[in-house]
Amino acid sequence: MELACQVSGIVKSFGPNQVLKEVDLELPSATITVLMGANGAGKSTLVKILCGVHKADAGNVTLFGENFSPASPSDAFQSGVVTVHQTINNGVIPDLDVASNLMIDRLAESSAGFFLRTDQLRAEARKVAATMDLDLDITAAVKDLGLADRQMIAIARAMTRKPKLLILDEPTSSLSANEAKRLFKLLSNLKEQGVAILYISHRMSDIRAIADRIVTMRDGKISGIFDGPSLDYEGAVTAMLGQKMVHGKLQLQEKGTPIFELRDAKLSKYGNPFDLVFYKNEIIAITGLLGSGKTAVASAMFGLNPLFEGDMLLHGEPYNPKSPADAISKGIFMCPKDRSTNAVVSDFDITNNMVLPFLDRHSWFSFLKPKNLERKATLSISELGIVCQSELDLVTTLSGGNQQKVMIGRWLSEKSEVLLLDEPFQGVDIKARRDIGSQIRQSSKDRATLVFVAELDEAVEIADKIVVLHEGSYAGIFENKESNIVDILSLYSGKPPGTLAEARGSLNG
Amino acid sequence: MNLRSFAIRYGFLLLLLGLVLFFSVVAEGFAGPRSAVFIFQSVSITGILALGVTATLVVDGFDLSIGSVATTALMLSAYVMVVLEMSAVTAIIACLIMGAFVGLVNGLLIVKARVPDLLATLGMMFLLIGLQRIPTEGRSISTGMKLPSGETAEGVYSQSFLWLGRHRLDFFLENLIPIPVIIFLLVGVFIWLFLELTRHGRLMYAIGSNETATALAGANVNKYKILAYVISGITASIGGILLSARLGRGDIASGNNLLLDSVAAALIGFAVLGAAKPNAFGTAIGALFVGVLLQGLTMMNAPYYTQDFVKGSVLVIALIFTFALSSKGRKTSH
Numbered sequence: 001m002e003l004a005c006q007v008s009g010i011v012k013s014f015g016p017n018q019v020l021k022e023v024d025l026e027l028p029s030a031t032i033t034v035l036m037g038a039n040g041a042g043k044s045t046l047v048k049i050l051c052g053v054h055k056a057d058a059g060n061v062t063l064f065g066e067n068f069s070p071a072s073p074s075d076a077f078q079s080g081v082v083t084v085h086q087t088i089n090n091g092v093i094p095d096l097d098v099a100s101n102l103m104i105d106r107l108a109e110s111s112a113g114f115f116l117r118t119d120q121l122r123a124e125a126r127k128v129a130a131t132m133d134l135d136l137d138i139t140a141a142v143k144d145l146g147l148a149d150r151q152m153i154a155i156a157r158a159m160t161r162k163p164k165l166l167i168l169d170e171p172t173s174s175l176s177a178n179e180a181k182r183l184f185k186l187l188s189n190l191k192e193q194g195v196a197i198l199y200i201s202h203r204m205s206d207i208r209a210i211a212d213r214i215v216t217m218r219d220g221k222i223s224g225i226f227d228g229p230s231l232d233y234e235g236a237v238t239a240m241l242g243q244k245m246v247h248g249k250l251q252l253q254e255k256g257t258p259i260f261e262l263r264d265a266k267l268s269k270y271g272n273p274f275d276l277v278f279y280k281n282e283i284i285a286i287t288g289l290l291g292s293g294k295t296a297v298a299s300a301m302f303g304l305n306p307l308f309e310g311d312m313l314l315h316g317e318p319y320n321p322k323s324p325a326d327a328i329s330k331g332i333f334m335c336p337k338d339r340s341t342n343a344v345v346s347d348f349d350i351t352n353n354m355v356l357p358f359l360d361r362h363s364w365f366s367f368l369k370p371k372n373l374e375r376k377a378t379l380s381i382s383e384l385g386i387v388c389q390s391e392l393d394l395v396t397t398l399s400g401g402n403q404q405k406v407m408i409g410r411w412l413s414e415k416s417e418v419l420l421l422d423e424p425f426q427g428v429d430i431k432a433r434r435d436i437g438s439q440i441r442q443s444s445k446d447r448a449t450l451v452f453v454a455e456l457d458e459a460v461e462i463a464d465k466i467v468v469l470h471e472g473s474y475a476g477i478f479e480n481k482e483s484n485i486v487d488i489l490s491l492y493s494g495k496p497p498g499t500l501a502e503a504r505g506s507l508n509g
Numbered sequence: 510m511n512l513r514s515f516a517i518r519y520g521f522l523l524l525l526l527g528l529v530l531f532f533s534v535v536a537e538g539f540a541g542p543r544s545a546v547f548i549f550q551s552v553s554i555t556g557i558l559a560l561g562v563t564a565t566l567v568v569d570g571f572d573l574s575i576g577s578v579a580t581t582a583l584m585l586s587a588y589v590m591v592v593l594e595m596s597a598v599t600a601i602i603a604c605l606i607m608g609a610f611v612g613l614v615n616g617l618l619i620v621k622a623r624v625p626d627l628l629a630t631l632g633m634m635f636l637l638i639g640l641q642r643i644p645t646e647g648r649s650i651s652t653g654m655k656l657p658s659g660e661t662a663e664g665v666y667s668q669s670f671l672w673l674g675r676h677r678l679d680f681f682l683e684n685l686i687p688i689p690v691i692i693f694l695l696v697g698v699f700i701w702l703f704l705e706l707t708r709h710g711r712l713m714y715a716i717g718s719n720e721t722a723t724a725l726a727g728a729n730v731n732k733y734k735i736l737a738y739v740i741s742g743i744t745a746s747i748g749g750i751l752l753s754a755r756l757g758r759g760d761i762a763s764g765n766n767l768l769l770d771s772v773a774a775a776l777i778g779f780a781v782l783g784a785a786k787p788n789a790f791g792t793a794i795g796a797l798f799v800g801v802l803l804q805g806l807t808m809m810n811a812p813y814y815t816q817d818f819v820k821g822s823v824l825v826i827a828l829i830f831t832f833a834l835s836s837k838g839r840k841t842s843h
Binding site for chain 2: 302323324325327328329334336341342343344345346347348352356357359360362363366367368410
């Protein structure tokens with residue numbers, strides 16, 4: 001098998017942070033290589049180096065034996081390295097028709113004539129569509145097409161450049177199962193044409209469907225290469241998460257009275273109904289890979305979307321929040337993920353960020369009581385060990401970890417019945433992660449705490465119990481014990497849960 | 510505090526002080542209570558409109574319809590008193606309701622119909638400019654005018670209505686302070702209190718900075734956005750009422766400059782005290798700044814047609830203060 005691309009000894013740092021530590025990778029042509037890795041493992045940095053967005057600090061890349069160091073994305077494109085990014089709309093122009101989209105790169109060439117020759121354009125576009133098995137009306141406007149078709153067009157457009165290496169970054173994240181199947185068919189066509197494909201995904205179902213090889217990354221290094229006629233999927237997940245899950249010395253807490261219940265809940269059309277009860281003084285990690293349904297649980301409980309099916313009960317009473325405000329007034333708080341988009345008010349200081357949801361509790365006839373706000377903020381700053389000059393610092397002057405502490409402090413500052421923390425350790429260094437974790441555990445006595453994390457090691461670090469979700473359905477609940485880790489891991493990576501019947505449900509009720 | 514942050518913080522206020530001193534020395538009669546009051550009076554109506562537009566800027570919106578709301582209030586008040594022959598109170602209430610209603614429609618267009626703020630309020634501006642001409646077939650309204658029906662308008666502006674625009678209170682000197690100035694100060698204090706000291710104001714600033722985050726903190730974002738446009742509509746109609754009371758007739762050609770002047774005042778306000786954000790105090794100072802400059806130049810016999818040029822230059826300088834010098838301005842460009 002011919003080697004399309006060889007990456008050797010790539011090192012890349014951003015400031016003091018070394019993201020890639022001597023990465024070696026071989027990509028044979030006519031092969032689909034799947035790259036797996038947790039958030040922050042360095043996958044996207046590697047991709048960005050291959051497609052010319054970043055420059056490596058050390059190491060080199062060769063493309064069919066020739067040295068390859070693209071100065072820009074268009075440079076990489078010219079050399080035959082084509083990348084389809086996660087956000088599809090970067091790859092298509094919605095207002096133009098399919099034919100123009102397919103031929104847009106041709107149109108942008110300086111040799112293209114001044115006037116459009118529509119017939120010729122369409123004829124060529126039809127040719128491209130035919131080679132790709134695209135069954136589309138090429139005069140249709142792209143904005144009227146579904147996501148899958150757009151994704152296909154983005155890829156087909158890339159194919160007009162005759163790529164040697166095609167990189168796809170989470171291409172199925174917005175596709176349905178059927179649409180994904182079409183994409184896979186297209187990819188195997190391309191593979192037969194001899195293209196080397198690097199496919200980045202978390203989804204086990206994708207990986208099972210198309211992977212010829214699996215390469216896993218962890219902490220900026222390649223942590224495993226799986227090859228051969230039958231791939232070791234579980235081994236790959238283990239390699240992605242770390243060879244050995246280190247179990248912390250967590251003192252499991254005694255659970256209190258029941259607070260919140262999910263009854264006959266279904267998270268998606270394909271999900272199985274399940275019951276769960278959350279108790280006082282209990283920290284439950286809800287874990288699963290991307291698209292496993294964590295968000296569905298959190299947004300239903302916080303009043304953003306109704307539950308797909310089933311009932312929610314708070315203190316035994318039916319609970320159907322109409323809005324976040326409704327949820328907050330009933331004592332269900334949520335600290336959302338992606339803090340810079342969903343949580344941080346960048347024009348505000350620490351104090352005002354901290355008290356934002358509870359301004360009504362700190363005001364008198366709508367007039368704010370500055371002393372109260374200050375007291376709340378200084379208390380949280382000392383409890384969480386937020387590094388700052390004063391509570392009046394702009395929140396954007398803080399480091400990522402300290403900003404996250406402010407966001408956590410926001411929801412710890414008032415009493416809650418159930419606290420939902422969605423990816424509380426996202427973009428946070430290890431010291432801040434410990435501080436946040438211990439503060440969450442210390443303060444958890446009078447509430448149920450749900451922590452939504454994609455990374456299993458974060459779940460193990462903080463929770464009393466671990467709920468595993470998998471592709472929109474419930475897979476199981478476990479006590480956070482060393483002896484359960486193997487079972488949790490296999491459910492997490494998508495092993496059919498039938499073999500684990502005894503573990504499932506043993507903790508329910 | 511280094512020189513740069515000092516300049517950002519107090520630069521504009523010092524510039525204002527410098528201007529006042531300069532004109533006091535150069536232009537005879539500039540320094541004195543009468544002249545000061547004249548400046549206040551000249552900026553009171555644009556100032557009131559600017560305070561309303563500030564509220565929409567706070568929620569990261571924009572209201573282009575304020576000028577036309579004000580002129581609609583001008584025409585409406587004249588129509589109610591002169592044509593319908595109703596009382597001053599009725600005229601005022603009708604104007605305030607009209608302003609609030611226009612604000613509500615603006616807000617609903619932006620929040621529910623998802624029309625971008627500039628376009629929604631631009632559309633509303635056109636609509637109102639046209640609408641206010643329809644009842645009188647494009648003519649100004651004054652007592653004794655011929656109505657489309659062929660009758661003659663018999664009503665008159667009531668004295669109590671004119672009092673709002675023309676009366677002057679005694680304050681050390683006889684007949685010193687005009688009522689519009691008092692109303693400007695009252696509206697200013699009200700908007701300032703609302704934006705700075707209440708939780709509603711705080712949430713509106715939060716919405717302006719990060720709407721998603723504020724919604725996830727439990728605030729009713731849509732309600733506050735609509736509220737901002739309602740405030741803007743009401744203040745614009747107050748401005749229109751005062752304009753009507755000063756003119757004493759429904760002059761179809763008045764108020765052309767209101768939109769640009771008040772938007773300029775609100776934007777100049779960004780630079781005051783280095784706020785780099787819309788704020789009521791800054792807006793009032795911004796309006797005053799323009800007033801001082803124009804009054805001084807007029808007293809130095811600068812021709813009237815240079816006025817817009819001067820206002821534009823001040824605005825550009827103020828925007829440089831806000832965005833180029835202050836690091837905060839740079840960060841908020843998301």
